[in-house]
Amino acid sequence: MKKWTIGLGTALAAGVLAAGMAVSAGAAPASGGGIGQEKAEQIAADHAGVKEDDILYIFSELDYEDGRKVYEVEFYTKDYREYDYEISAADGAVISCDYDAETSFWRNIPERDRTVQITEEKAQEIALNHAGKKEEDVRILRTKLDYDDGMAVYEVEFFAGENEEYDYEISAWTGEIISRDYDAESRGERWAKAGAERREAAAGTAALTAEEAKAAALKDAGLKESQVEGLRVHQDWDDGRVVYEGKFYYHELEYEFEVDGNTGRLIDWDVESIYD
Numbered sequence: 001m002k003k004w005t006i007g008l009g010t011a012l013a014a015g016v017l018a019a020g021m022a023v024s025a026g027a028a029p030a031s032g033g034g035i036g037q038e039k040a041e042q043i044a045a046d047h048a049g050v051k052e053d054d055i056l057y058i059f060s061e062l063d064y065e066d067g068r069k070v071y072e073v074e075f076y077t078k079d080y081r082e083y084d085y086e087i088s089a090a091d092g093a094v095i096s097c098d099y100d101a102e103t104s105f106w107r108n109i110p111e112r113d114r115t116v117q118i119t120e121e122k123a124q125e126i127a128l129n130h131a132g133k134k135e136e137d138v139r140i141l142r143t144k145l146d147y148d149d150g151m152a153v154y155e156v157e158f159f160a161g162e163n164e165e166y167d168y169e170i171s172a173w174t175g176e177i178i179s180r181d182y183d184a185e186s187r188g189e190r191w192a193k194a195g196a197e198r199r200e201a202a203a204g205t206a207a208l209t210a211e212e213a214k215a216a217a218l219k220d221a222g223l224k225e226s227q228v229e230g231l232r233v234h235q236d237w238d239d240g241r242v243v244y245e246g247k248f249y250y251h252e253l254e255y256e257f258e259v260d261g262n263t264g265r266l267i268d269w270d271v272e273s274i275y276d
Contacts, residue, residue, distance in 0.1 A: 003035045007146065016248050018186065020032070027031075029105045033088060034089040034090055035068065035087075035088075035090070035091070035092045035231055037060050037061075037062065037071060039092060040065060040073055040085075041071075043085075043087055043092050043094065044060075044073040044075070044083065044097070047097065048081070048083050048097070048099070050075075052244070054077050055075050055076070057076045058075035058076075060073040060074070061074070061088060065086065065095070067087075067091065068087055068089075068090070069089035070087060070088060070095060071084070071087040072084075072086055073085040073087060073259045080098070081099070081100070082100045082109070084098040084099075085098075093181075094182070094184065095183060095184050096183045097182045098181045098182075099177070099179060100178075100179045100180075102257075103176050114153045115152060115173055116145065116173070117173045117174070118154075118172055118175050119190060123143055123154035123170045123172070124154075124156055124268075126177065127158070127160070127166070127170060127177075129178075130177060131158075133160050137160055138156075138158040138159060141156075141157075141158040142155075142157045142158050143155070143157075146158075149172065151172075151173075152171075152172035153169050153171060153178060154168075154169070155168070155262060156168040156170060158167075162199055164182070164183070164184055165181075165182070165183045166180070166181070166182055166183040167182075168181075180183035201214075206235060206242040206244070206261030206262075207243070207261065207262040208259070208262065210234075210244060210262050212264065213261070213264070214231060214233050214246065216259050216265075216266065217248075218248075218263045220257075220269065221250070221255060224265050227250060228255075230246040230247070230248055231246070231247075231248035232246055232247065232248070233246030234246065234249040241261065242261035242262065243258050243260060243261050243267060244258070244259045245258050245259075245262055246259075250273050253272070253273060254272055254273070255269075255270070255271050255273075256270045257269050257270075
């Protein structure tokens with residue numbers, strides 16, 4: 001699978017995608033008997049039903065999700081449809097995928113077409129057919145009519161198997177799938193896992209106290225506790241380690257941080273305006 005290194009945002013802004021800017025890069029080799037980066041990209045493209053020649057830009061990297069190796073694969077087609085995949089590095093299973101056609105969709109649908117033309121039952125049928133499921137094979141099938149930037153859409157959600165969750169957004173005018181999301185880990189399992197992590201965090205031990213975690217965050221921000229407002233911190237569990245998560249306000253900025261409970265190292269740091 002080819003890797004394109006052009007800057008997509010720049011190309012879109014300019015409205016020009018020059019073929020001469022495309023550069024092919026080698027794929028990372030498989031490690032530890034895994035599938036390898038190039039295979040992960042191929043699995044994602046095949047699952048999406050997209051041919052290699054139709055891919056404008058593709059990027060992938062090896063990452064860790066809940067202690068397991070995964071390939072995160074992101075690619076765009078020549079008509080600016082966006083796909084994001086999470087592929088198991090061990091066996092190539094599709095863990096999650098996300099699709100968005102809005103870039104081209106909004107451009108091609110005129111204002112007068114933003115009306116309801118298909119039924120709720122038809123929207124469900126489109127979503128189920130795309131997922132390769134029959135209505136009797138799924139549970140908790142929900143569909144509702146909504147509006148997104150003035151466009152009438154059906155939001156279809158259902159569960160299948162033991163841990164598959166599907167979410168679709170379908171144009172109520174044309175029946176086109178505007179966006180879709182698939183996750184091989186059900187919401188119930190995620191809630192159960194989050195609860196287990198919270199219980200584990202409560203029982204866990206940390207070398208640092210909450211006060212020391214506060215001090216580490218303030219030092220990194222170059223501020224004193226007397227200068228900030230709403231400073232609070234709590235202990236949690238993240239990827240098998242005890243951490244402190246907290247936030248505070250300074251002037252018109254909101255600071256959020258995550259500190260390793262044993263080393264005092266800032267793991268995550270985010271600053272944004274309180275008006276965002």
